[in-house]
Amino acid sequence: MSVQITVNGTDHEVDLDPQTPLLWAIRDALGLKGTKFGCGVGSCGACTVEVDGMALRSCAIATGDVAGMAITTIEGMPQGGGLHPIQQAWIDEQVPQCGYCQPGMIMAVSAMLKETPEPSDAQISEQITNVCRCGTYPRIRKAIHRAAKAMSA
Amino acid sequence: MSAVKTDRRRFLAGAGLALAVMAGGRVAHASTSAAGSGKLSAYIEVQPDGRIAITTPAAEMGQGIASSLPKIIAEEMDADWSQVTIRLSGADKAFANSFGRQRSANSDGVTSYFEPLRKVGATARQMLVAAAAARFGVPVEQVDVAKSVLTDRASGRTLAFADVAADAAKLPVPDEVKLKAFSDFTLLGKDTPRKDIPPKVTGEAVYGMDVVLPGMLYAAIAHVPVAGGTLKSLDADAALAKPGVRKVVALDEAVAVVADTYWQAQQAVDAVTMDFEADVRLGTEAIRDKLRKGLDGEGKILPFPTGMEGREFIMGLSDAEFEEAFANAPRTMSADYEVPYLAHATMEPICATAQVDASACTIWAPMQSADTIPPEIGELLGLAPEKVTLHRTYLGGGFGRKNERDFVREAVLIARDVPGVPVMLVWSREQDMRHDYYRPACMVRTRAALSDDGAILAMHSRIAAQPLTVPSPYRLPQFGDGSIVGGLIPQVYAMEGRRMDTAEIDLPIRAGYWRSVSMSQNGFFAESAIDDIARELGRDPLEYRIALAKDDARSVSVLKRVGEMAGWDTPLDAGRGRGVALLEGWNTRCAQVVEASVTDGFVKVERVFCAFDCGLALEPDNVKAQVEGGIIFGLSAALFGQIEFVDGVVQESSFADYPVVSMASTPEITVDLIHSDAGVGGVGEAGVPPVAPALASAIFAATGTPVRRLPIIKSGFEVAV
Ligand code: FES
Numbered sequence: 002m003s004v005q006i007t008v009n010g011t012d013h014e015v016d017l018d019p020q021t022p023l024l025w026a027i028r029d030a031l032g033l034k035g036t037k038f039g040c041g042v043g044s045c046g047a048c049t050v051e052v053d054g055m056a057l058r059s060c061a062i063a064t065g066d067v068a069g070m071a072i073t074t075i076e077g078m079p080q081g082g083g084l085h086p087i088q089q090a091w092i093d094e095q096v097p098q099c100g101y102c103q104p105g106m107i108m109a110v111s112a113m114l115k116e117t118p119e120p121s122d123a124q125i126s127e128q129i130t131n132v133c134r135c136g137t138y139p140r141i142r143k144a145i146h147r148a149a150k151a152m153s154a
Numbered sequence: 155m156s157a158v159k160t161d162r163r164r165f166l167a168g169a170g171l172a173l174a175v176m177a178g179g180r181v182a183h184a185s186t187s188a189a190g191s192g193k194l195s196a197y198i199e200v201q202p203d204g205r206i207a208i209t210t211p212a213a214e215m216g217q218g219i220a221s222s223l224p225k226i227i228a229e230e231m232d233a234d235w236s237q238v239t240i241r242l243s244g245a246d247k248a249f250a251n252s253f254g255r256q257r258s259a260n261s262d263g264v265t266s267y268f269e270p271l272r273k274v275g276a277t278a279r280q281m282l283v284a285a286a287a288a289r290f291g292v293p294v295e296q297v298d299v300a301k302s303v304l305t306d307r308a309s310g311r312t313l314a315f316a317d318v319a320a321d322a323a324k325l326p327v328p329d330e331v332k333l334k335a336f337s338d339f340t341l342l343g344k345d346t347p348r349k350d351i352p353p354k355v356t357g358e359a360v361y362g363m364d365v366v367l368p369g370m371l372y373a374a375i376a377h378v379p380v381a382g383g384t385l386k387s388l389d390a391d392a393a394l395a396k397p398g399v400r401k402v403v404a405l406d407e408a409v410a411v412v413a414d415t416y417w418q419a420q421q422a423v424d425a426v427t428m429d430f431e432a433d434v435r436l437g438t439e440a441i442r443d444k445l446r447k448g449l450d451g452e453g454k455i456l457p458f459p460t461g462m463e464g465r466e467f468i469m470g471l472s473d474a475e476f477e478e479a480f481a482n483a484p485r486t487m488s489a490d491y492e493v494p495y496l497a498h499a500t501m502e503p504i505c506a507t508a509q510v511d512a513s514a515c516t517i518w519a520p521m522q523s524a525d526t527i528p529p530e531i532g533e534l535l536g537l538a539p540e541k542v543t544l545h546r547t548y549l550g551g552g553f554g555r556k557n558e559r560d561f562v563r564e565a566v567l568i569a570r571d572v573p574g575v576p577v578m579l580v581w582s583r584e585q586d587m588r589h590d591y592y593r594p595a596c597m598v599r600t601r602a603a604l605s606d607d608g609a610i611l612a613m614h615s616r617i618a619a620q621p622l623t624v625p626s627p628y629r630l631p632q633f634g635d636g637s638i639v640g641g642l643i644p645q646v647y648a649m650e651g652r653r654m655d656t657a658e659i660d661l662p663i664r665a666g667y668w669r670s671v672s673m674s675q676n677g678f679f680a681e682s683a684i685d686d687i688a689r690e691l692g693r694d695p696l697e698y699r700i701a702l703a704k705d706d707a708r709s710v711s712v713l714k715r716v717g718e719m720a721g722w723d724t725p726l727d728a729g730r731g732r733g734v735a736l737l738e739g740w741n742t743r744c745a746q747v748v749e750a751s752v753t754d755g756f757v758k759v760e761r762v763f764c765a766f767d768c769g770l771a772l773e774p775d776n777v778k779a780q781v782e783g784g785i786i787f788g789l790s791a792a793l794f795g796q797i798e799f800v801d802g803v804v805q806e807s808s809f810a811d812y813p814v815v816s817m818a819s820t821p822e823i824t825v826d827l828i829h830s831d832a833g834v835g836g837v838g839e840a841g842v843p844p845v846a847p848a849l850a851s852a853i854f855a856a857t858g859t860p861v862r863r864l865p866i867i868k869s870g871f872e873v874a875v
């Protein structure tokens with residue numbers, strides 16, 4: 002069995018059961034290891050990718066269900082290389098500790114900023130529900146505001 | 155392949171400067187490795203293009219040690235920090251710390267490597283200077299060093315480190331080197347962006363889960379569900395029929411399936427049925443009952459020293475002496491406290507990759523431990539320790555869990571069944587949550603004899619729990635386990651007499667070291683007892699602590715500072731309260747004030763203030779980050795962290811039922827660093843313990859209801875995740 006998926010602007014024909022969670026298609030079939038496995042049951046957000054601009058937890062969605070949709074992973078940030086303003090803000094605020102949650106965080110924030118370019122603190126609390134076990138939330142919050150400013154400038 | 159080899163040889167022979175340091179900071183050898191074994195075991199490589207690769211001997215699990223230890227070397231070396239690149243380390247005797255170990259635990263990354271790495275840097279500097287002096291034809295005293303450039307002071311001629319590195323490596327290693335005065339530091343104590351952060355925001359950082367090897371297979375695992383149980387038999391027919399499956403491996407306490415991909419392996423292992431044996435199947439209430447009986451004196455009661463004088467243990471008061479003081483005191487305090495089992499729940503679930511054949515074993519894993527792995531795995535496989543190689547990746551969190559070796563043993567046993575093929579073992583989150591080495595549940599009874607003027611005449615605290623550390627070689631058999639009881643009665647508070655003991659409970663549950671170890675519970679027990687005493691005496695909790703800690707200037711200064719930060723004396727609205735707590739440990743002092751609101755039993759942590767003194771903060775901003783993270787880690791446990799058992803089976807299985815603090819429940823956190831000249835102190839754990847007792851105290855201030863059991867949802871309050 003195979004599924005056609007579009008990841009970071011490139012079409013791929015991946016040879017797997019269409020029921021396989023998208024996370025494992027990305028990590029093991031395509032070898033893009035930036036998207037992380039944290040729980041496999043949709044409870045942490047470490048596996049967050051953008052699908053047609055929306056943040057989705059890739060462990061909880063079947064690869065076959067996103068065939069033909071535009072999937073962006075951390076490796077596609079930004080298209081064309083360099084650092085995305087969100088990534089730059091993450092460096093400027095020295096956000097990551099262990100860093101394991103951060104690709105998922107960055108993808109969740111990227112999707113949020115598309116809908117809500119200048120989020121309030123309340124909107125950030127409501128929309129960013131990914132887990133960071135190292136507790137980098139205060140810095141994530143600052144970095145989101147910094148990125149939002151940079152992106153609207 | 156051969157091109158790589160030639161390159162490597164040329165590079166090593168050409169311009170590599172390698173330095174290794176032995177336990178105690180003695181520099182053992184410096185060589186280019188060209189004539190050596192071919193295995194480069196070293197801290198520093200000055201590369202021909204001027205870049206300086208410096209290896210961190212410790213595990214990078216989020217604490218920033220991959221940046222801060224190389225920075226110590228770069229400081230003494232006068233290297234240009236912008237040219238430094240960092241490398242992670244495997245297990246290598248060359249990377250032992252000041253007490254001969256290589257493992258990341260007990261917040262001693264900086265404290266145990268500070269002197270050895272300063273010497274490594276200073277040694278390299280001195281050899282580079284000697285090589286440059288020879289080139290210049292001037293005495294060494296005439297050579298200045300700054301930012302990787304060596305200058306002949308008289309003529310102004312300059313040489314780069316890279317120009318003389320090969321010469322320097324051939325020189326004898328100096329016996330003695332001069333270290334800088336702290337006041338001459340140009341890097342340490344100043345903020346420099348962490349070098350591990352850029353790869354962590356691009357997704358390039360390689361964690362244990364991200365190792366890629368040619369021909370590798372994946373394994374998923376299911377442990378027998380009951381703590382302490384063993385596997386009796388299994389039916390793997392359905393699993394073996396699944397796509398991609400290569401092999402089913404039975405272990406003593408688990409079954410693993412090896413497949414082409416992790417997902418296939420996980421699907422297959424879920425289809426295995428197991429039969430297992432388990433003698434004891436305890437539930438949470440039965441465990442609590444055992445702990446309660448321990449407090450009452452049933453079971454094995456072991457004393458614990460209250461201090462040391464020279465090499466002598468001070469045992470403090472006898473039972474009779476304490477009872478007499480308690481009976482005759484004008485005032486007393488007596489209370490019981492309790493905390494539950496806790497999981498580490500590192501963000502990266504447990505994983506390890508191994509490749510095993512008859513003559514060697516190679517491991518790639520996110521490990522806090524290093525030095526124990528070659529001997530332990532060698533023994534397991536019947537190989538000499540030298541035949542076991544460990545490569546450590548970045549760790550997606552550690553918190554003590556990845557100092558255990560259970561999953562590495564599993565990975566090598568599984569890989570042994572597919573000889574020569576690298577196999578990555580991945581635990582599902584459910585396995586990770588249900589088969590942890592848990593911070594044990596504990597109960598404490600504290601009694602204090604008090605004078606009318608507030609002096610503590612005598613204090614007795616007993617802790618009931620299963621031990622973490624079995625006796626010998628890490629524990630004296632006549633005493634309780636320091637990893638359980640250590641810090642139960644703080645040293646910094648003045649008391650006329652103390653007595654500490656443990657009621658050691660036998661339980662089949664795996665217990666382990668959890669960020670801040672004994673202080674993870676004893677911070678709560680000790681500081682809550684101080685609060686209860688202050689209440690009995692009608693004293694203000696902050697003022698009373700400052701009075702009790704008067705002989706420890708560092709404690710007094712963090713307490714005073716945190717009081718100012720929090721506006722301790724300004725009144726709060728009804729339904730709001732403040733609480734304070736102090737931590738002394740790891741040569742660090744940490745005081746926190748929590749401000750919480752309570753509305754109809756619903757608790758919200760509004761703000762946390764923290765004053766922190768770790769002596770010289772090598773990376774001030776990163777110290778703050780660690781303390782922020784420590785506060786949030788402690789808060790997750792205080793609010794809702796608990797592992798519960800039913801018939802021996804852990805009930806929690808993911809972040810859905812073992813919640814941790816989220817963006818929405820993170821309070822406003824302010825951390826102030828106080829610089830003292832107390833050398834260097836530990837950072838990673840010291841921020842964790844005070845937040846729970848400070849929160850309990852704040853809830854009391856808001857409601858008048860004491861909180862003596864964690865998590866607070868077990869003390870009749872509600873919280874939002
Ligand atoms: S791994 Fe997908 S939500 Fe946790």
Ligand code: FES
Pocket residue numbers: 097098099100101102103132133134135136137216501550551
């Ligand atoms: S940085 Fe470690 S989990 Fe977020």
